[in-house]
Amino acid sequence: MKKNKMINLKINNQSVSVPEGSTILQAAQKLNIHIPTLCNHDDLCVAGNCRVCVVEQKGARVLVAACAQPVVEGMEILTNSLKVRNARKHVVELLLSEHRADCTKCYRNQNCELQTLANEYSFGDHIFLDLVGRHEQMIDYASCAIIKDDSKCIRCQRCVRTCSELQKVSAIAVSGKGADMKISTFHDRPISHVVCTNCGQCVNRCPTGALTEKNYIDYVWDAIYDTEKHVVVQTAPAVRVALGEDLGYDPGERVTGKMVTALKQLGFDSVLDTDFSADLTIMEEGTELLTRLKKVLVDKDKDTALPMTTSCSPGWIKFIEHKYPKMLPNVSTCKSPQQMFGELAKTYYAEKKGLNPENIVSVSIMPCTAKKFEANRPEMRDSGYKDVDYVLTTREFAIMIKQAGIDFRTLESSHYDSLMGDSSGAAVIFGATGGVMEAAIRTAYEIVTGKPVPFDNLNITPVRGMEGVKEASLKIEGCKKEWKFLEGVELKTAIAHGLTNANKVMDAVSKGKATYHFIEIMACPGGCIGGGGQPIPTNIDIRQKRIDAIYEEDMSLPIRKSHENPEIIQLYNDFLEKPNSHKAHELLHTHYVERVKY
Amino acid sequence: MYQTNNLVKDLVKKYGRRRDSLMPILQGIVEKHNFLTDDAMVEVATELDISAAEVYGTASFYSFLDTEPRGKYVIRVCKTITCSMKGKHEIIEALEDMLKIKVGETTSNGMFTLLETNCMGWCHKAPAMLINDTPYTELTRGKIIKVIKEYMEK
Numbered sequence: 091m092k093k094n095k096m097i098n099l100k101i102n103n104q105s106v107s108v109p110e111g112s113t114i115l116q117a118a119q120k121l122n123i124h125i126p127t128l129c130n131h132d133d134l135c136v137a138g139n140c141r142v143c144v145v146e147q148k149g150a151r152v153l154v155a156a157c158a159q160p161v162v163e164g165m166e167i168l169t170n171s172l173k174v175r176n177a178r179k180h181v182v183e184l185l186l187s188e189h190r191a192d193c194t195k196c197y198r199n200q201n202c203e204l205q206t207l208a209n210e211y212s213f214g215d216h217i218f219l220d221l222v223g224r225h226e227q228m229i230d231y232a233s234c235a236i237i238k239d240d241s242k243c244i245r246c247q248r249c250v251r252t253c254s255e256l257q258k259v260s261a262i263a264v265s266g267k268g269a270d271m272k273i274s275t276f277h278d279r280p281i282s283h284v285v286c287t288n289c290g291q292c293v294n295r296c297p298t299g300a301l302t303e304k305n306y307i308d309y310v311w312d313a314i315y316d317t318e319k320h321v322v323v324q325t326a327p328a329v330r331v332a333l334g335e336d337l338g339y340d341p342g343e344r345v346t347g348k349m350v351t352a353l354k355q356l357g358f359d360s361v362l363d364t365d366f367s368a369d370l371t372i373m374e375e376g377t378e379l380l381t382r383l384k385k386v387l388v389d390k391d392k393d394t395a396l397p398m399t400t401s402c403s404p405g406w407i408k409f410i411e412h413k414y415p416k417m418l419p420n421v422s423t424c425k426s427p428q429q430m431f432g433e434l435a436k437t438y439y440a441e442k443k444g445l446n447p448e449n450i451v452s453v454s455i456m457p458c459t460a461k462k463f464e465a466n467r468p469e470m471r472d473s474g475y476k477d478v479d480y481v482l483t484t485r486e487f488a489i490m491i492k493q494a495g496i497d498f499r500t501l502e503s504s505h506y507d508s509l510m511g512d513s514s515g516a517a518v519i520f521g522a523t524g525g526v527m528e529a530a531i532r533t534a535y536e537i538v539t540g541k542p543v544p545f546d547n548l549n550i551t552p553v554r555g556m557e558g559v560k561e562a563s564l565k566i567e568g569c570k571k572e573w574k575f576l577e578g579v580e581l582k583t584a585i586a587h588g589l590t591n592a593n594k595v596m597d598a599v600s601k602g603k604a605t606y607h608f609i610e611i612m613a614c615p616g617g618c619i620g621g622g623g624q625p626i627p628t629n630i631d632i633r634q635k636r637i638d639a640i641y642e643e644d645m646s647l648p649i650r651k652s653h654e655n656p657e658i659i660q661l662y663n664d665f666l667e668k669p670n671s672h673k674a675h676e677l678l679h680t681h682y683v684e685r686v687k688y
Numbered sequence: 689m690y691q692t693n694n695l696v697k698d699l700v701k702k703y704g705r706r707r708d709s710l711m712p713i714l715q716g717i718v719e720k721h722n723f724l725t726d727d728a729m730v731e732v733a734t735e736l737d738i739s740a741a742e743v744y745g746t747a748s749f750y751s752f753l754d755t756e757p758r759g760k761y762v763i764r765v766c767k768t769i770t771c772s773m774k775g776k777h778e779i780i781e782a783l784e785d786m787l788k789i790k791v792g793e794t795t796s797n798g799m800f801t802l803l804e805t806n807c808m809g810w811c812h813k814a815p816a817m818l819i820n821d822t823p824y825t826e827l828t829r830g831k832i833i834k835v836i837k838e839y840m841e842k
Contacts, residue, residue, distance in 0.1 A: 260739030265748040274748075276740040277726055277755065285739065688730050688740035 099165040114145060114156040114167055125169050126178070126207055128185075128297050129246035130157040132629040133615070134255055140246050141181045142207065145169045153177055175211075182211040187218040189298065190227070190241035196299040201626060203297035204244060232280035235288040235304055235462040238262075243273055243300035249292035256615060257589040259409065261286035273300075276688040284688055285412045287589065289405035289613045290459030290483075290622015303459045303623060306480040307490055313451040313479070314357040321451045322439070323358040324431045324510075325349065327365055328457040328521030328618035329484050331639035335625035335632075336488030337498045342635030344643055347503020352491050354504065363506045364454065365513030367431035368520045368529070370661065371402065372652035374678055375424045375526075376534040377669035379608055380573070388575045395419040397584075397599060397606040400526050402426045404464035405613025405622075407682060409589050414596050415684035423679040427520065428454050428461055429470050432477030433677045434510065438665045442509055447473065453480045455487045457521070457621030460613065469680045483623025512657040515548075515643070515650035522637045523587035523617035524553035524560060527610040531564065531583075533653045538566060538573040548650055554641075556616065556634065558591040559584060561606075582606045588615040689757070690721050696731045705736050710746055714753050722762060722801075722820075723754035751805060759794045761839050764805035765817040771807075774814035775827075780804075782832040799840070 094109040101118050108117045113136070118125050129140035138158035145156045148166040153174065156167075168174060186208060193199050227241035247264060250273060254260045261284050265274040275284045293301045313321050334343040353361040379398050385391040401407060401422040410417060425433065431454070436447040454461065458481075464470065465478040482490070491498055505511070516532050519525030528550045535543045543550060543564075552562040561584050569577045584606045586592045592611045598604035614620045616633035619640060649655060666674045699716040703709040710732070717728050724747055733740040747753040754762075765771075765780055780802075784790060787800050794801040810816035813825035824835055 254739075254742075260742050263739065263741040263745035265741075265745045267749045274741070274745070276729070276744050284741070687734055688726070 097161045097163050097165075099161050099163070099167065101167045102169055108161055110161075112161050114147075114154070114159050114161060114165075115143060117161050118145075118156065118167075118169060123169055125156045126210070127157055128203055128207070128244070129248060131248050131251075131295055133295070134248060134251040137247055137251065140185070140244070142178060142185075144174060144177050144181070146171045146174050179211045180217075182207050183216060183218050185244045186212060187216065188221050189244055190222045190239075196242070197302045197305065198296075198299035202299060205298075228278070230280050231304075233282035233286075233288070233304065233463075234466045235459045236281055236286070236290060236293060237302050237304050238273075238281050239300050239302070240272055242298045244298060245271060245273065246297060247273070248295045248297065249273060249301055252291045252295050255590065256291055257287070257289060257409075257613070258593045259285055259287055259289075259589060262292070279688075283686075285686070287405040287408040287412075287613060288460035288463040288622075289589070291614060293459060293622050294624065294626055294628050303483050303486070304462065305486050305489075306462075306482060307486050307493075309480050310453055310482060310490070313453070316451075318449055319451045320359045320443075320445050320449055321357075321453060322360045322362055322435050323353055323453045323455060324362050324364040324367070324428070324435075325353070325455045326428070326457055326461075326521070326618060327368060327518045327525075327640065328621060328624070328636070329455050329487070331521065331619060331636045331643065332457060332624045333484050333488060336485060337491065340635075341632040342639045344639050345498075346643065347505075348498060348501040350506055351501045351504045352496055352498060355496055355501075356490060356494055358453070360507045362431070362435075362510045363513050363517075364427050364431055364456075365517035365520070366510045366655070366657060367427040367434065368402075368517035369514050369652035369655045369658050370430050370434075370678070371424055371427045371520075372516060372526075372529050372533050373658060373662075373669045374430075374674060375400065375422050376530050376537065376652075378422055378424060379530070380534060380537065380576075381670065383579075383607065384575065387579070397609050398422055399609040399611055402520065402526055403611060403613045403618075404458070404460040405589065406592060406611045408460065408463070408685070409592065409613065410596070411682055411685040412687065413593070414600060417596065417600060418682045418684070420599075421682060423675075423681065425470070425678055425680050426461075426464060427517075428456060428481070429464065429477055429680075430678050431510065432465070432470070433473050434661075436473035436475050436477060437677060438661065439509055441665075447475055450475075451479050452477065453482065454478050455482050455484065457484050457618045457624045458614075459483060459622040461623070472677050472680075484621075484625060485623060488625070509657060512655055513647075513649075514652050514655045515645065515647040516652045517655075518643045518647065519640055521618045522554070522640045523612055524555070524585045524610065525617060525640070526612075527553045527562075527583055527585050527608070529652055530608070530610075531581075532651050535564070535566070536651065536653065538570065538576055539568045540570050541568060542651075547645070549641075553583070553585055553610075556630065556637075558588060559586050559595055561585075581608065583608045583610070585610045587612045587617050587620075589613050689725055689727075692717065692721075692725075692728050692731060695720060696728065696735060700732075700735045707736070707738065710736060710738070710743065714743070714747055718753055722760065723756060723758040726755075729755070757794060759799050759801040761799060761819050762801045762803060763817060763819050764803045764808075765791075766806070766808055766810065766815060767804040768807035768811075770811035771815040776815045778829060779815050779817065779827050779832060782829045783836070786833065786836050800836075 096107045098107045128142045129137045138155040143156040144153040146168040230238040330346040334345045385394040435452045440447040462481040516529035586595045619636035620633045699713040703712045729743045816825045
């Protein structure tokens, strides 16, 4: 392999060599020299529009943007000259002059990149006129998931690049020009009325408070303080490997036990686990897949759609509803683990505990902003009540812990309560891309053959990893009598994370260029661990650490197959009869709707 | 509002489905209908497999790709310095008197829309205005009355 040519340059009189094509910013990072940035983001293409990263290049007429300028042999760069400092101060001041800086009231207070820069570069009197009130600024509160506040937008366009590059949705784009330039949806419609999937990836990358999740913290406190109410809480798999980041831990630290204790101290009446209903999802979805395979392979039923795709990710669901409505029959009818849990909390759990479901408040803690939308879908009321009352993101949960004055680090670990608190390792890995696939194969293979999957330690490594689209196939051998029709069948699967990758897979499937049986799709990069409700910031290293933690958690659990979860076995014995039973269909399955094209 | 019928499809056939086909397609629609309806923008987005927000973003960048309803004749009066100094204000007044609308509005019969525009390069013959693609220069109140009458009788 041809070795990359190295380029030698000096930054602040220190020599450094970096591969050809690197930027000045990357060369400075190698020397541990900090150059501030705003529009730049590791996950996105170069924009070079905020000018915060300007540096002085000896011999050049003007300052250059370090994030965009490639290195050249012999280049001499100054990152902290008087000229640079003055320019940067002016850039920050100009950005602030158009930013509604009500920092003390802002949701992003103390976790805002503009605020950090203002701390470094702008204090005392402002040198520019405040222009915030000049335009009629629009705040879009209409969505139950995402709030878009143009008065705080500095037009760095990270959100636009996120929505287009990572998600291929482009619900938001740059509109207008000059002073009227803004980030807008199609014809400035509310974000709740356009193709936005509520994935929240823009929220994760917004450097200010212009894009935030709609927070429900006070509603949850009200429910906790209401003595009439029995408040149950469920925690998604990906929360336990990321919550620590908002509480002073390094990325990748597992805080499951402390998290459960914290929830108990916050005052929830019962602390339960979405992992329980993830195991249930595997039972329902795995059975659905096998049934579809039988209908297609044996009964030659032309109305049964294959490949079947997963349905856990509400961002993915809304995406396909907008973009590929003709393929909705391919989506598993299973509700997501969050909604299955909500459903059962107000039926099965209420019955077992002798509670009136009317008095149950069901709260979920999710790595996700789209879950807020999902919980509010009209289809999600099969229990006779709103199945999940409030959805909090990992970030909101961390705020509640801080509000309650809990010293998280010193907490003892504790276990989830029962009922619906037991789970398997197969459920935990739902949080990582490939996890649902792996969990489903662990169970389905065993149902069909009576033997565990032929992989070391049950670790189905071909479905793991950060590649955008993964393909894996598994030959089914030694089937039990009732599954003989699957003997020798090669089960073909695909896994995609991030909607740009999902789009690639669905495009290939819809054009008949790819034949799969089962496809796992997660709307967010890395799966739920990279969800739009997770701690900010995010980048590929952080996401990888969270994934590593997820697989550690899986290995640490005594039960690692969904169908061996004792509470799941009990649930079927006492309440649902069997997977895909009539009752299961009534409560745990749903349908989808076609949505607008803009 | 109007129906695009097969216009978008014809334009797509003519200019292709690439990202850089977007501008001529939008111009083609505006040429025929004077402005872009939401339906037309969505139709273009679907044909080009880009998002409707991107189509709107592009259209909103250009003054001549209107996304709000416009009359059959769009009058654009230059608002830049030279025309201002040479009596643009009086020209606007004359137009408003005659058409019974304000700047930014369209007559109820859908015939005229009155707008302002940036410099068109007619400073030497200021004040100037455009009606659709035709420039009118060295305007006076009298000239306005004559020109608009002609359009009204068309």
